[in-house]
Amino acid sequence: MAHQAIPALTGRRALVTGASRGIGRAVARALGAAGATVHLLARSRTALEAVAAEISTAEGPAQMPDQLPAHVPAHVHVGDVTDPVSMNRLLEELQTAKHLPDILVSNAGLFPLAAVSDTDPALFEQTLQVNLIGPFRVLHALLPALRAAGRGDIVTIGSVSDRHIFGGNGAYAASKFGARALHEVLRTELAGSGVRCTLISPAATDTPIWDPIDPDNTPGFPPRAAMLRADDVADAVLWALTRPAHVNIDELRLSRT
Numbered sequence: 001m002a003h004q005a006i007p008a009l010t011g012r013r014a015l016v017t018g019a020s021r022g023i024g025r026a027v028a029r030a031l032g033a034a035g036a037t038v039h040l041l042a043r044s045r046t047a048l049e050a051v052a053a054e055i056s057t058a059e060g061p062a063q064m065p066d067q068l069p070a071h072v073p074a075h076v077h078v079g080d081v082t083d084p085v086s087m088n089r090l091l092e093e094l095q096t097a098k099h100l101p102d103i104l105v106s107n108a109g110l111f112p113l114a115a116v117s118d119t120d121p122a123l124f125e126q127t128l129q130v131n132l133i134g135p136f137r138v139l140h141a142l143l144p145a146l147r148a149a150g151r152g153d154i155v156t157i158g159s160v161s162d163r164h165i166f167g168g169n170g171a172y173a174a175s176k177f178g179a180r181a182l183h184e185v186l187r188t189e190l191a192g193s194g195v196r197c198t199l200i201s202p203a204a205t206d207t208p209i210w211d212p213i214d215p216d217n218t219p220g221f222p223p224r225a226a227m228l229r230a231d232d233v234a235d236a237v238l239w240a241l242t243r244p245a246h247v248n249i250d251e252l253r254l255s256r257t
């Protein structure tokens, strides 16, 4: 009898931040479908539970019950990436449960639009907290275990705005340029460690992040139909993660044709 192939990420544990909707949801679903156990993090419990149910009820990966332990494919964690206390508690719980992730997808993000002169300093700071400082804390906490294991993946969802400047984008650009800089330094420092480090930088992608802007009816923005899909970004993440272990995908930049 022919066996189905074992999915590529079987045995891997992924923590996806901002998994309750948009790109994070698509990434979590793709990693779950590829056999990973997925830890979903965001602030909205109901939305996370819906994503977990989608992953759990999706046609499961081929498993050979005599060889692979039964596993719960998705776990919900309600938390705020800007809260170091709850993030540290989560990572300690995962470590105690021997469930520390070996894949981190730092995806949770804020996208405020305002001219620099109209940007409240509190919003500027919050954007850096969500898009840069919170992700730094999580990867900083995970790095020792990944280094000790000599394997693992740190994936950062950047943006077209981590290299290109648009007016009205000061807080977001500062956070995403910073995230790319952090990624590049980390990649240099991790060379030879077995731990991989990938930056995925999409152009405009049709997700709820655009809801406050209503791009279909606001001049100067691409209509939703001309944007990337969240699944396109998830495909890129999955592709990077499923390269041979000696291949590091440094950076993928996605735009619409």
Ligand SMILES: NC(=O)c1ccc[n+]([C@@H]2O[C@H](COP(=O)([O-])OP(=O)(O)OC[C@H]3O[C@@H](n4cnc5c(N)ncnc54)[C@H](OP(=O)(O)O)[C@@H]3O)[C@@H](O)[C@H]2O)c1
Pocket: 017, 018, 019, 020, 021, 022, 023, 024, 041, 042, 043, 044, 047, 079, 080, 081, 082, 107, 108, 109, 110, 111, 130, 157, 158, 159, 160, 201, 202, 203, 204, 205, 206, 207, 208, 209, 210
């Ligand atoms: N959509 C685009 O055009 C685009 C393009 C390039 C890059 N990106 C980047 O892609 C990432 C995802 O964007 P998206 O479009 O999918 O946005 P989205 O639909 O608004 O989703 C954002 C996610 O982040 C979570 N989140 C926000 N603040 C959080 C916090 N403090 N703690 C924990 N989770 C938090 C949200 O969940 P809760 O509200 O439940 O916490 C949600 O799951 C972001 O980093 C964004 O900058 C997006």
